[in-house]
Amino acid sequence: MEMTAPGTKRSNNSTPPRVLIIGAGINGCGVFRDLCLQGVECLLVDRGDICEGASAAPSRLIHGGIKYLETGEFRLVRESCIERNRLLRNAPHYVKPLETLVPVRSLFGGLLSSTQRFLGLKVKLNDRGLLITEIGLRLYDFFSHAIQTLPNHRLFHRAKLLQEVPLFDPSIIAAGVYYEGRVTHGERLGLELVLDGLHAKPSSQVALYSTVSRSETGQFKVTDQLTGTIRAIEADYVINAGGAWIDDVNRSLGFATHYMGGSKGSHLIVDHAELFNVLKGRMVYFGTTDGRVNLAYPFFGHVLIGSTDIKIIHPDDAYCSDEEIDYLLGAIKEIVPTIHIERRQILLTYCGVRPLPRSDGANIGEVSRDHYMAHDTIPNTDIPLVSLIGGKWTTFRAFADEASRYILAHFGIKRTHQTENESIGGGRHYPITEAEQVDWIGTKADLYLCTRPRMAELLYRYGTRAENIAASERDIGYQPLITATQYSRAEIAFLCRNEWVNRLVDILLRRTEMAMAGHVSLPLIHEVAEIAASELAWDAERKRAEIESTIQAMQRRSVRMAA
Numbered sequence: 001m002e003m004t005a006p007g008t009k010r011s012n013n014s015t016p017p018r019v020l021i022i023g024a025g026i027n028g029c030g031v032f033r034d035l036c037l038q039g040v041e042c043l044l045v046d047r048g049d050i051c052e053g054a055s056a057a058p059s060r061l062i063h064g065g066i067k068y069l070e071t072g073e074f075r076l077v078r079e080s081c082i083e084r085n086r087l088l089r090n091a092p093h094y095v096k097p098l099e100t101l102v103p104v105r106s107l108f109g110g111l112l113s114s115t116q117r118f119l120g121l122k123v124k125l126n127d128r129g130l131l132i133t134e135i136g137l138r139l140y141d142f143f144s145h146a147i148q149t150l151p152n153h154r155l156f157h158r159a160k161l162l163q164e165v166p167l168f169d170p171s172i173i174a175a176g177v178y179y180e181g182r183v184t185h186g187e188r189l190g191l192e193l194v195l196d197g198l199h200a201k202p203s204s205q206v207a208l209y210s211t212v213s214r215s216e217t218g219q220f221k222v223t224d225q226l227t228g229t230i231r232a233i234e235a236d237y238v239i240n241a242g243g244a245w246i247d248d249v250n251r252s253l254g255f256a257t258h259y260m261g262g263s264k265g266s267h268l269i270v271d272h273a274e275l276f277n278v279l280k281g282r283m284v285y286f287g288t289t290d291g292r293v294n295l296a297y298p299f300f301g302h303v304l305i306g307s308t309d310i311k312i313i314h315p316d317d318a319y320c321s322d323e324e325i326d327y328l329l330g331a332i333k334e335i336v337p338t339i340h341i342e343r344r345q346i347l348l349t350y351c352g353v354r355p356l357p358r359s360d361g362a363n364i365g366e367v368s369r370d371h372y373m374a375h376d377t378i379p380n381t382d383i384p385l386v387s388l389i390g391g392k393w394t395t396f397r398a399f400a401d402e403a404s405r406y407i408l409a410h411f412g413i414k415r416t417h418q419t420e421n422e423s424i425g426g427g428r429h430y431p432i433t434e435a436e437q438v439d440w441i442g443t444k445a446d447l448y449l450c451t452r453p454r455m456a457e458l459l460y461r462y463g464t465r466a467e468n469i470a471a472s473e474r475d476i477g478y479q480p481l482i483t484a485t486q487y488s489r490a491e492i493a494f495l496c497r498n499e500w501v502n503r504l505v506d507i508l509l510r511r512t513e514m515a516m517a518g519h520v521s522l523p524l525i526h527e528v529a530e531i532a533a534s535e536l537a538w539d540a541e542r543k544r545a546e547i548e549s550t551i552q553a554m555q556r557r558s559v560r561m562a563a
């Protein structure tokens with residue numbers, strides 16, 4: 001746990017309000033930034049690291065959600081398209097356009113069933129024909145027009161498709177081609193929202209690996225899970241951004257809610273050159289015979305495949321099962337039957353729980369992905385609490401804007417800062433065109449005395465915040481890690497000192513792409529642990545425990561660790 005300043009006792013009604021935000025997933029981080037920008041002091045608490053829940057487990061699409069057109073969720077799709085386009089502008093370092101193919105197997109398939117689904121009837125849609133796909137893509141273009149950052153859709157007919165993707169199953173007769181966004185370093189984007197928030201309101205605080213409860217006298221207590229330290233804090237408003245754990249968080253505050261009903265979803269990252277080459281940089285977003293929609297696209301030189309959608313009772317029980325791995329590998333066979341993926345080619349699996357509203361009896365795949373706020377009052381007080389339910393990664397800004405407006409209105413505070421066009425972290429002053437990038441890299445490489453390839457690598461990994469790492473490498477000396485030469489000792493030390501690293505696993509899973517990109521090995525874990533131990537003053541026992549728990553975390557994600 002880390003706090004920027006000790007909590008202060010609230011003395012009288014003229015004291016500016018303080019908001020307690022529980023949960024540092026993308027929604028908690030988003031609302032933290034928004035309120036800090038308005039000058040409101042916040043305390044952000046998470047029982048783990050920033051973006052380690054569902055926000056670390058999505059398909060990593062920043063997307064309109066074309067499949068939600070089938071259920072008539074036009075408001076959600078329109079908002080998502082607009083937010084996607086905003087993120088492409090505001091976080092260009094991490095959110096990139098993704099050309100997408102939707103394979104089609106018939107001309108008129110799905111007309112009846114999609115009309116029935118649109119009318120709210122529960123039917124499977126396992127054939128989305130060319131006509132339905134064309135209607136959907138036209139609507140999608142229409143919703144994207146409000147802020148146009150991506151080209152309109154087009155079609156690949158059979159001849160073009162054969163030329164572009166000859167290995168597709170021969171029953172695929174055409175494909176819709178359109179654009180989405182993908183987020184490369186989502187966990188870092190969450191972190192940057194928090195850093196931006198603290199920059200705007202330095203008296204706000206962040207407490208990671210910490211939980212909130214209430215004492216017998218009704219005071220809020222924050223317990224540091226790593227040290228056991230307990231401290232009392234005061235808050236005038238509470239935001240429960242606990243995702244799939246929202247009901248658990250409310251219970252820890254002394255009252256029972258039954259808002260949530262999650263569904264777990266798993267992904268695989270596979271090291272498969274042939275599949276990677278088939279994709280040619282594109283995503284394939286394809287319906288499978290069970291009526292679901294799955295996806296595969298290139299990710300850090302490998303292929304990301306997802307996802308399952310399975311009802312789950314408690315989010316802590318989510319893991320990627322053998323059956324889910326079989327299902328996802330089988331789904332790939334439906335579009336490229338000649339490709340065989342061996343289990344040994346799986347680099348990493350990950351699983352998360354969609355924080356969906358409770359919907360007893362409904363087919364989990366059909367529960368709305370829209371967001372809602374539920375309002376309560378902390379028992380025996382007049383302190384309001386709002387729970388942020390549902391939502392997509394893509395729409396975090398809009399959700400934060402909505403929640404923040406609500407809270408500002410409660411306190412009678414004027415909204416002074418809009419976030420629609422607010423750049424995030426290393427997306428600020430980011431060089432967009434190739435020429436601008438060459439220029440930026442050359443100038444900064446000269447300034448920080450590093451090579452151009454190194455500066456380009458840091459720009460890719462940290463956006464314009466790369467300057468901080470380059471400065472650190474210049475001051476401390478550039479020394480690549482022995483076990484993964486694309487990272488440096490000064491870089492890891494910088495992350496430990498400046499980005500709330502509490503656990504070794506934070507570095508491998510969330511501050512860097514080490515695990516996602518398949519760079520993890522046992523020697524790497526030991527080398528990074530040695531730097532972290534020195535920076536964070538861990539004794540030998542703590543270092544050993546961190547290595548042990550990191551190995552376990554990697555094994556849970558099926559990471560094969562070469563010795």
Ligand SMILES: Cc1cc2nc3c(=O)[nH]c(=O)nc-3n(C[C@H](O)[C@H](O)[C@H](O)COP(=O)(O)OP(=O)(O)OC[C@H]3O[C@@H](n4cnc5c(N)ncnc54)[C@H](O)[C@@H]3O)c2cc1C
Binds near residue numbers: 047049060211252
């Ligand atoms: C399989 C899958 C695929 C998805 N794909 C996409 C996609 O491609 N695009 C898209 O836009 N969206 C996608 N989503 C949805 C998106 O990931 C989620 O809607 C979003 O991340 C939810 O964020 P959140 O902040 O509400 O929840 P979370 O990220 O889960 O955050 C909740 C936080 O609360 C913390 N917490 C829990 N209990 C406590 C406690 N007692 N005290 C303190 N803290 C606590 C947790 O540690 C966690 O950090 C996907 C989701 C899943 C699961």
